Amino acid sequence: MAPQIKSDDSSITVLIPARNSALTITRAFESILSQTLLPQKIVVVNDKSTDRTKIVVQTYMQKYPDIFTLIQGPGKGAGASRQAGLNAVDTKYVSLLEIESIY
Secondary structure (H helix, E strand, O other): OOOOEOOOOOOEEEEEEEOOOOOOHHHHHHHHHOOOOEOOEEEEEEOOOOOOHHHHHHHHHHHOOOOEEEEEOOOOOHHHHHHHHHOOOOOOEEEEOOOOOOO
C-alpha cells in the first residue's frame, strides 16, 4: 500500500541532518514511511558525507519524489546542518530526527 501524504494546516516536515549515515538512514526512512500519517516532507541535509549517504537518499527521492528533499550541508557539523535544513522548511511544524552519524 502506498503511503498517504498528509497536507493540511497541521503539516509537518521531518528534518534529518546526516553525515556518513549510509548504514543507519534507511532504517530511519522506513520508520517514517511506516507511520499512519506521513509528513509532508522529509528534508535530509547531507553534511559532506564520504560514504554512500547521498546515494541512499537519492534512491528514496526517486521512489518518493514528492516527499524527499536533499540539501547539501555546509560541512560545519550537525548544528549548521540543522540550520540549513530549517531554512528549507515551509510547513507549520518541524520534527528533528537525529540518526547515528559520524561527525
